[in-house]
Amino acid sequence: MTLAAAADTIAAVATAVAPGEGSVAIVRLSGPEAEAIGRRLFRPAGQRQVWDSHRVLYGHVHDPASGECIDEVLLLLMRAPRSFTRETVVELHGHGGVIAVQRLLELVLAAGARRALPGEFSQRAFLNGRLDLTRAEALSDLVTARSRRAAQLAMAGLDGGLQRRIGELRGRLLDQLAELEARVDFEDDLPPLDGTAVGDELAAVAADLRQLVDDGDRSLLLREGLRVAIVGRPNVGKSSLLNALSRSDRAIVTDLPGTTRDLVDSAVVIAGVPVTLLDTAGIRPTDDPVERLGIARSREALAAADAVLLLHDLSEGWTAADEALRAEVPAGVPLLLVGNKADRLATPPGPGLAISAREGSGLGALGQALLACCGATDAGNLALALNRRQRDLAASAAAALDRSLAAAADGLPWDFWTIDLRDAIGRLGEITGDEVNEAMLDRVFARFCIGK
Ligand SMILES: Nc1nc2c(ncn2[C@@H]2O[C@H](COP(=O)(O)OP(=O)(O)OP(=O)(O)O)[C@@H](O)[C@H]2O)c(=O)[nH]1
Numbered sequence: 001m002t003l004a005a006a007a008d009t010i011a012a013v014a015t016a017v018a019p020g021e022g023s024v025a026i027v028r029l030s031g032p033e034a035e036a037i038g039r040r041l042f043r044p045a046g047q048r049q050v051w052d053s054h055r056v057l058y059g060h061v062h063d064p065a066s067g068e069c070i071d072e073v074l075l076l077l078m079r080a081p082r083s084f085t086r087e088t089v090v091e092l093h094g095h096g097g098v099i100a101v102q103r104l105l106e107l108v109l110a111a112g113a114r115r116a117l118p119g120e121f122s123q124r125a126f127l128n129g130r131l132d133l134t135r136a137e138a139l140s141d142l143v144t145a146r147s148r149r150a151a152q153l154a155m156a157g158l159d160g161g162l163q164r165r166i167g168e169l170r171g172r173l174l175d176q177l178a179e180l181e182a183r184v185d186f187e188d189d190l191p192p193l194d195g196t197a198v199g200d201e202l203a204a205v206a207a208d209l210r211q212l213v214d215d216g217d218r219s220l221l222l223r224e225g226l227r228v229a230i231v232g233r234p235n236v237g238k239s240s241l242l243n244a245l246s247r248s249d250r251a252i253v254t255d256l257p258g259t260t261r262d263l264v265d266s267a268v269v270i271a272g273v274p275v276t277l278l279d280t281a282g283i284r285p286t287d288d289p290v291e292r293l294g295i296a297r298s299r300e301a302l303a304a305a306d307a308v309l310l311l312h313d314l315s316e317g318w319t320a321a322d323e324a325l326r327a328e329v330p331a332g333v334p335l336l337l338v339g340n341k342a343d344r345l346a347t348p349p350g351p352g353l354a355i356s357a358r359e360g361s362g363l364g365a366l367g368q369a370l371l372a373c374c375g376a377t378d379a380g381n382l383a384l385a386l387n388r389r390q391r392d393l394a395a396s397a398a399a400a401l402d403r404s405l406a407a408a409a410d411g412l413p414w415d416f417w418t419i420d421l422r423d424a425i426g427r428l429g430e431i432t433g434d435e436v437n438e439a440m441l442d443r444v445f446a447r448f449c450i451g452k
């Protein structure tokens, strides 16, 4: 099936619209009307400027209704097909600031453009053959990368490595499918097929896919990060630890047990892995209704986190209450036991690592231990990384190959092998974009940010 990009003109703010101020903001238009809309709104300063493609014009944007001057801008015209979307693209580089750029966008919309959906520019680039699917996704991953390593991995995807790797595996499966289908149709005219060789090849591709899936799992940590709940009895130093790891005064610290009442989060990067730390209210029996609500949230955080850091106080040792908290951590959730206040160590030390949040000692080892208990330490060595969608597709392709091999082991005829083999090829085609449909593309690009 060939899919085509819609033929209308879309517009969005292409620069970050975080609260605050930027010095430049860009409104981007793409589509057949882009240049006409630009001409309607933009007046070049001076007579000598011409509307050439890939030239920057300097001038002002006016509201055609009121004549009011809205912004001083640079206009960049890129006529089709030499643009990101292969459509005519106009960029208006205005002065930053959320209000100014929103006015610019509103004028562009009033002049005939439609507000772009998330990822719609990239979707058009893909549909017009400018980008393959893995590269388009890598672009989105680059934009949303939360750590330097995640950005590096996204750049590797942009380089086309993933497209080639998956394309190569898919090609090998297509070769086998061709062999099998030929036998289904012309068994008598062809030399007999070596079923073992076909099986070996399918198994080899399945093994490669599993490796990619494993790497993908580790890279998901780099992309999406870990949510780590710091839990423990009151006053053991949870908030002090959050502050020490985030080098901030984000959480209130006092010597009164029961200081923290609500969840406090802080984003940090540990050895290249983005980590969201959650400081929680100290868990203890209490009649205070506010504290009880806080403790209920601590328990929710404990149950939902990717990993739990259970902190205890080395000046008091490992107590029965600490043991009771350990029992609350759901099975299968990585758990790291850490003793704080090593500067006031009482004998004997409790289980786990010893740190001092106050003095900042042991924090490097803590970071490493945290990543290790989540299986994230060697994520730094990955060269290629599947995102969640690609990972799931690769996993189901590998499972389909297993089914195909099972059909072979059962001695079923060739056409039974091909059903699952075709399924595996289809899944890999969804990764590379060779086999796509509109609904699936809409889902993929909807994850992108607006303006991308
Ligand atoms: N000696 C010593 N004191 C510490 C250390 N870390 C924290 N403290 C002190 O322990 C007390 C409690 O610290 P918090 O960080 O508020 O403890 P918390 O676990 O968040 O307590 P709640 O919010 O009440 O659950 C404060 O007086 C801190 O200064 C440490 O490493 N050494």
Ligand SMILES: [Mg+2]
Pocket (backbone or CB within 6 Å): 238, 239, 240, 251, 252, 253, 259, 260, 279, 280, 281, 282
């Ligand atoms: Mg606290």
